[in-house]
Amino acid sequence: MQIKALAAATGVDVETIRYYEKQGLLPAPARRSNGYRDYETVHLERLAFIRHCRALDMPLADVARLLGFIDDQPGASPDASAVDALVAEQLNRVRARLKSMQALEKQLLQLQSRCDGRHENGRCGILNDLVAAAHGEACACHAHPA
Structure with a gap:
């Protein structure tokens, strides 16, 4: 073919x-x-x-x-042990990514909590936090940089 x-x-x-x-x-x-x-x-x-x-x-x-x-x-x-070890390594990588994704989810939820839906005076809590973080300030989703 x-x-x-x-x-x-x-x-x-x-x-x-x-x-x-x-x-x-x-x-x-x-x-x-x-x-x-x-x-x-x-x-x-x-x-x-x-x-x-x-x-x-x-x-x-x-x-x-x-x-x-x-x-x-x-x-x-x-060699079954070599194949098993290779799959175990992949499983460890997946578990590490899952842990990282859960931390990311927590950060996004914290950021999302900054929005009350009202946006008075054109201010958005999410955008304010993202701008603050861009200036090296603390935001809802990350600890203050050391």
Whole structure:
């Protein structure tokens, strides 16, 4: 199949497919006599694997490591502890981002509390706080800079 058909079948952009090839995540396909790439089922399956890993927000380096486990041991199970450690690292990254997002949510809620909805004299508590923060002053969502 041509690259457009592979892209359509996997939902991965053509440029992304080419990038994955350049990075060595996808093996180079055979070329037709007209020079077009000729992708096979193996490319489709590998690209679907990559896409699934990326949907789990795994960095490409980790995806490459997982593919390496698959490539190094065809038909055999990879080192389970290494695969588990890689997933555990990703889980730790996700948990750290969740914690960061919860802190961000708290800051935004604090900022939002500055708005009483009246805006008398054209003054908005949210905008006042954001302007104050831009001047290095304390605002509702951040402690005063040290």
